Amino acid sequence: MAVTWNNEYYIALEGRDLQANAMAVDNSGTYVLLAGRRYIAIRNLDEELEVVQKFPRQSKYDVGAAEWNPTNHKRELCVISSNQRLEVLTWRSQELIQAHSLRAHTRVITDLNWHRSDPNILASCSVDTFIHIWDLRDARRPSLSLSAIAEASQVRWNKISSHLLATAHDGDIKIWDQRKGTAPVQYVAAHLSKIHGLDWNPNVETQLATSSQDNTVKFFDMTNPRRAEYVLTTNAPVWRARFTPFGNGLVTVVVPQLRRGENSLLLWNTANRSTPMHTFVGHRDVVLEFEWRKQSPGSTDFQLITWSKDQTLLVWKIEPFLQKLCGHEPDETKEDVVINSESPEAIKLKKKTSPKIQPLQQEFSLLNVHIPNLEVTAMDPVTRTCTVYANVNSFSVNLQVSFPNAYPHGVPPVFQILKESTLNDSVGAQLLQTLNHLAQQRVSKNRTCLESCLRQMVTTLEQLSADSENDRIFDPSYTEPSNVFGGYNDAYIPFPRTSGAKFCSVGILVCFGRAPHTRRFSGKLETTTPRALSALETIFSKRSSDHVTVSSYYYQKPRFRIKHAKNPSKAIVHVYDVSGLLLTNRQLAEEYILDGDTATICKHNAATAAVAGRWDLVQAWTLAELIASSIDKDEHWFNHPFGSQLSEALIAHYASRSDIQMAAMLSCIFGKNQIKYSRQSSKKTLFISANDASSYHTIPPTEISTEGWVLASLKPMRSTSLDNLRLNGHEKFPCRKKEFHLYEYFKLSYAEVLHRWGLLYNRAEVLKFRCRPPESHKGVEFSTECKNCAKSTKHCTCSTCKKFSLNCIICHLSVRGSANCCMVCGHGGHTKHLKQWFEKRDVCPSGCGCRCLTETASLFTL
Missing domain, CATH: 3.10.110.10 (Ubiquitin Conjugating Enzyme)
Incomplete structure (x- = not known):
């Protein structure tokens, strides 16, 4: 790109009419988005000319924050915050189109952040004290809401761990794990003044940097957050502090609201915090935002993009000598080429700031x-x-x-x-x-x-x-203890594995094996693995001084080394990605839906399969749509050739091919039936359909079978609970339990795959279609007999006479909490009182003569 560099930067844009106060660089480093009250502008940094596309935006509120999606999969998405609303925009074919409008906050949104690996997840925080986590696959409401009591000024996902995020609240930090409910997992009292910025270290999972109004940047290790690892002190309040994509660097900028004439950015080496390594001087007003541009292939220079209050966009070239100041060693051969093309001013600057000897x-x-x-x-x-x-x-x-x-x-x-x-x-x-x-x-x-x-x-x-x-490799007088293995007794104990392979359900194959070398024991080479532990004794029977254990067999000790095998190669565990060999597909899992009427679901899933290039699945989903259409048209659809027989054949076909994803999806789709009413034995039979059933399954769907659909005999229902739904085994279409259990197994197996992929929302959707009611309790239960009405009860209050069912034999008061009773004489009372009694005595306090502890213990030893 032919541009005019002014020492170390060039002006990419001067847009005084934009009045933008938010800036973001996309994942590829090509586009810069500038957003304000009047316009949203996009500038292509790869174009030589200063061409800016402007999209009018009529709003009385400024844009608080903007960010592009950081993943390659959906890098065309960007999001901006305006007052209490989030606007998700799509940049495609040189057009900027609104995809979603997210509304849940009740006060001004202070920050937002995309998930680092999941393109559908977005976090936002607000003055209303809430942190909302949004899933764009269901943008109607937040998928998770976290309440922090105090207002949140920053939210940042961890750059390595996909489940952790940090939020700033005045001078405190809270660490959240989205898998562990709505309570923070860690609380850090970081600063006495307000925290303006957070940034996770991209190379260290547990390190977090905080920039504050108290003129400091603190670095915390979340494994021991009681005190900061180290502190970087500046001369002014710090607005943002962000790690560099190279070395141990950090870039800081002052708080824009101060406007004390400090318009520069400072580059630090976190290992040498006494003074900045470099100062970026060029803006005429305070810096509002800065981000790193993705490095182009073959280049040794990194580029920093900055947007200022003076409405200028600058691109800074971070040359190799600045990278070295931050502890990064770029490719020297490429560096020479870059140096030769530098301007004389840049060379002077490099000589001035390069390390001395x-x-x-x-x-x-x-x-x-x-x-x-x-x-x-x-x-x-x-x-x-x-x-x-x-x-x-x-x-x-x-x-x-x-x-x-x-x-x-x-x-x-x-x-x-x-x-x-x-x-x-x-x-x-x-x-x-x-x-x-x-x-x-x-x-x-x-x-x-x-x-x-x-x-x-x-x-x-x-x-x-x-x-x-002291090595005794060749010492003939060296003796070991006698063999501890039991010979014949160990003949039936298999020897531990020396090699193996294991598939993971999400396309990972793990293989391990013995080190590729032979051993010389008792004058002969050992190249095979023993079949049993007793074989170890046979291997060393020729020399009484020889002794071996399982550990020494696997890991050769120095005394068994020989000259030509001084450095045996190590055993290696190989991990392979074999997802291309399996039929389950993560892209399909992310895009498949289960919510809606059956025909719409099938049509959407067919389109998803077409995008992924799975034309065999397109035909299957099209056929499933025809089945759903026949259900709507034919009241007695279970006798129709496009009815239960074809749907069951589809499920069986994909199950036989080990395509658990398709078998489970079809099991969920055809587990939802139409509601039909017919009179039989003066009772009503109920079918659950996709059109009428709740997506949250307040009434669980009926069980499916290969001969028809199980009919549920219902009594007049007072509430939609599982106890009111009873399966009738004498109806016209009985359930073949074998097939039903298979369908349930398909769903559970696919849910496990989704869980390993981290697609928890999709997993929850699949589990909603489980049909089996919870099993009844089969353990031992104890009940008491009410002293007033002699009725059996399981609670402290009798369900018949409504009086307390047990009085303490010691204090003679009614027992409402923890209680114990003798299994022989039946006397009992408060646990605390009985414990105090039996610490000194062994006879029942009622005077019945029963030795309660001994007698009760004897019942359980029979």
Whole structure:
């Protein structure tokens, strides 16, 4: 794109007539949306000319927030908030069309945020203290409403965990889990002043940054939120603080309402919070909004989009040298190409702000070179490298240490063992792991680490050398305890698996196996897995000193290693995506519906299958629509060839092909019958239909069968409860229970698949069509006999005489709460009083002579 760069930015738009106060960048980084009271404008950043499409918007309210859908699946959707309403818009074919208008808040909406992975989920918060979670598949009302008591100023979905979201309320934070009801799972007292912004770390699931009126940005770890991990202090109240898509960077901007002349954005390195790494200077008024543009393929530069009160849209180029200041190392080859195309002003700016070599040179000068068993062979602050040689017992190591430009501000050095070293791969890996761990701990606190790492290097080599000396690989005098396995008794115990594969219901295949190497035991190679535990004793019977356990068989210990197998390869667990081999389809699951009349449902689902390219399902849904039409036309539809026999054949066909998705959907569709009334034995028979049944199934639908539909014999009903619905087994069309149980199994299996996909709304819809009533209680129940009317009762109040059924044998008052009674003599009372009595005595307090504790215990031991 040929644009005129002014040092580090170019002006993408000057729209003084827009009067926009909200800005958003789409998922692809192509379009920028600007929204205000008069217009909604869209600018294509890939076009060289400043072409802006304006769409008039007549409203007396300003736009509070705007955001594009972050998923690729529905990136054409965007949402804006205006007073108490959310407007969901679709950008397609250069037209902006309203798709939904969401109304539930009673006061001004303060913030909104799309779900990071589910394109249909949207969260909004308001001054009315509510946080609403919307599902665009049913936009009539929020799918979940969270009450926070205090007004919410920000709402943000976690960028890694799909179920967590955070909200800001004055100076406090609440963490919600949409799976765990309407109460917050965590509460954080973060600031004493108002919180203006929240942002989850895109790389750390539990880290949350908060920007506040108290001039600070705090970073909290939600696993221990009592105090902030660290605090970044600025010179003005912070409006927004957002993580960069590279390194450890953070961008902050001041509160727009202050307008103190501070119009700049600040770039920080969170590992070095003493001063900003860079200041973006260019706007003539306060910045209202800023977002990152998706990086174009092959580019080393990131771009930051900003919109200001001066009604200018600026695009900032974040060059590689700025990325390095934030601890990010871009591709050096691509960086050279970019540097050659820079303007002289940009090169001067880079030289002015690039890291200096003095801090590293100072560390080299202060290094203590008199470390036992170690020699520093070279130190070069220009190339930023250091080479050392260590000789400990049988180990000699040449180590090169390379220091990145951002070292030691959160970026550790790189350790490399050179070829002249006499270390095997295992010892070398342990040494590098120890050095990297220590270096990371030091630089996380902005501390140098060279001398500490060199001393640790010598200590680690001494430990590894001692372990090697004590290794008993070839010691003939080494003996082990005798075999603990029971020989013949273990012949029927199968050996644990050494390999296997498991399918998940959502298209995941997990495979594991033994490490691809053989073992040499007792002079022979072992390449097969034993059939039973007793086989371990046979394998080592030739040498009395040999001993093996199941763990040592799986994980070879050092004493069993041989020279040509010093570093056996590790066993690996493979996870494959095999969704393309299965008939269940997530796209279909998201778009299928079950609400409405049967013909409409079938027509919609046929169109959904056509979009997914499943023409076989299009034919099936079209046939299902014909069945539904015949139901409407023919009163005695169960005798019609397009009636029950064809619907049952369709379900059986897809069940035989293991297409559980289609079998379950058809089981739900044809489990809804027309309401027909006929006289039989002076009773009414009821059929539940799609047109008349409640979508929430206040009256459960009847059970389906392959010979007809089960008829429900009803008594005059006082309420629509399950107890009033009784299945009559003597009607004309009996239910074949085998098929019915299969249909229920299809629904439950498909509901499990939906749950694993996270489609909880769709799962709930399927479960509403379950036909089986809950099973009656089959356990042991206890009841008391009322002392007044001698009638049996299960409650503290008698259902016959309405008096209390039990008096305490100790205090002689009526028992209303917890009670205990003797199973032999029947005397009892308050649990507390009986406990105090039997702590000192073992005879019944009534004087009947019964030893209640002993007698009752003997009943349960028979």
